[in-house]
Amino acid sequence: MxxxxxxxxxxxxxxxxxxxxxxxxxxxxxxxxxxxxxxxxxxxxxxxxxxxxxxxxxxxxxxxxxxxxxxxxxxxxxxxxxxxxxxxxxxxxxxxxxxxxxxxxxxxxxxxxxxxxxxxxxxxxxxxxxxxxxxxxxxxxxxxxxxxxxxxxxxxxxxxxxxxxxxxxxxxxxxSLFHLYAGDGGLVLDGELDSSNQDVFATALRRTDSGTPGDLLIDAADLRFVDYRSLVHLHRHAARRHGEVVLRTDLGPASRLVALLGLTRVRVEAAG
The missing domain is CATH 3.40.50.300 (P-loop containing nucleotide triphosphate hydrolases)
Incomplete structure (x- = not known):
């Protein structure tokens, strides 16, 4: 929490x-x-x-x-x-x-x-x-x-x-296993994203969307786990915004999954 x-x-x-x-x-x-x-x-x-x-x-x-x-x-x-x-x-x-x-x-x-x-x-x-x-x-x-x-x-x-x-x-x-809320210049994401809450996460992305096209920064420094389904949701969300999601996290698997799945609208950066 x-x-x-x-x-x-x-x-x-x-x-x-x-x-x-x-x-x-x-x-x-x-x-x-x-x-x-x-x-x-x-x-x-x-x-x-x-x-x-x-x-x-x-x-x-x-x-x-x-x-x-x-x-x-x-x-x-x-x-x-x-x-x-x-x-x-x-x-x-x-x-x-x-x-x-x-x-x-x-x-x-x-x-x-x-x-x-x-x-x-x-x-x-x-x-x-x-x-x-x-x-x-x-x-x-x-x-x-x-x-x-x-x-x-x-x-x-x-x-x-x-x-x-x-x-x-x-x-x-x-x-809730995760939280998605307002942050400086974008959103903050913490907790765990797995198969049990991927649909809730997709709904939360929609409800927190600003309605302004462009890139979205997500500070995920406190994200402990993410599976490929949630990364796909981020890619689709970025496409709807006609931009890119920048996910700042130190979770190594996130970068590898993004590359493996060809999620061109998700860019993983180191947190910090």
């Missing part, structure tokens, strides 16, 4: 999956309490009616004080994200306004923990939200924002969790 910290040293963007909503809420509370201690304004997005959560959280003095002062907020998913297909640009613009308001009020930044299960409950909404997961990850790299996204494994199933977890710099162990 990678650290997921942003360039500013903030916690960054993480994916937590759960089977028991109470466990996610407890972890979210600790994450947000740490944010309050660091001087952040914080927000929890709950699948439950907001008054019920406010009542529970008010039993903790620090959270009760924060809710009263405006340092903490509890919101519903519908209030935060709407009840239809997520509009990416509007959501990021809303976040910009929220972060700027927090900074103007003297906070160090803004931290959010959101149960996003209801936002990926059908394929159309899931496609839009998965794309947003990448966009908000890139967005957070240059802003004073940290986020945790929670997904109910018992409702979504392991394959859906894997599709979503892989788009975060950090996820719970076992949620």
């Amino acid at each position: 990678t650290s997921g910290a942003t360039a500013s040293g903030r916690p960054g963007h993480a994916c937590w999956s759960y089977d028991d909503p109470a466990i996610f809420e407890a972890r979210a509370r600790e994450f947000l309490l740490a944010g309050l201690a660091a001087g952040d304004r914080v927000c929890y997005v709950s699948p439950e009616p907001v008054p019920l959560v406010v009542e529970r959280w008010s039993s903790t003095p620090r959270l009760r004080e924060a809710l009263h002062s405006g340092a903490a907020e509890i919101a519903s998913a519908e209030h935060m994200y709407g009840d239809g297909i997520l509009a990416h640009d509007a959501q990021l613009a809303s976040y910009t306004t929220t972060i700027e308001a927090a900074l103007a009020d003297g906070y160090a930044g803004w931290r959010i923990a959101a149960d996003a299960t209801s936002l990926v409950s059908d394929p159309q909404r899931r496609e839009a939200f998965a794309r947003y997961e990448h966009l908000v990850d890139r967005f957070m790299r240059t802003r004073q924002m940290s986020a945790v996204c929670g997904y109910d494994r018992s409702r979504l199933g392991g394959p859906v969790i894997e599709e979503l977890a892989c788009l975060h710099p950090t996820s719970d162990p076992g949620a």
Whole structure:
């Protein structure tokens, strides 16, 4: 599991999956309490009616004080994200306004923990939200924002969790064998790519694509294993972009496989 910290040293963007909503809420509370201690304004997005959560959280003095002062907020998913297909640009613009308001009020930044299960409950909404997961990850790299996204494994199933977890710099162990996320000048790829997740990897490449033709740099310094299928996916992805994928990795087999398979749109360079 990678650290997921942003360039500013903030916690960054993480994916937590759960089977028991109470466990996610407890972890979210600790994450947000740490944010309050660091001087952040914080927000929890709950699948439950907001008054019920406010009542529970008010039993903790620090959270009760924060809710009263405006340092903490509890919101519903519908209030935060709407009840239809997520509009990416509007959501990021809303976040910009929220972060700027927090900074103007003297906070160090803004931290959010959101149960996003209801936002990926059908394929159309899931496609839009998965794309947003990448966009908000890139967005957070240059802003004073940290986020945790929670997904109910018992409702979504392991394959859906894997599709979503892989788009975060950090996820719970076992949620995904690899991560593909925003990096300096391109993408970062870590973990392991084998026959079990090659289709998920192809989907992740599509969802993280910028839409701008040309070459793509992938920092794969922390990639531990790659099989030929995933390299073929990189070649095809580069062809769709009318460019080349530059894969920076110290995995020796990657160079040999690229040459053996004639993957002319993948160039392997040493990491570092």
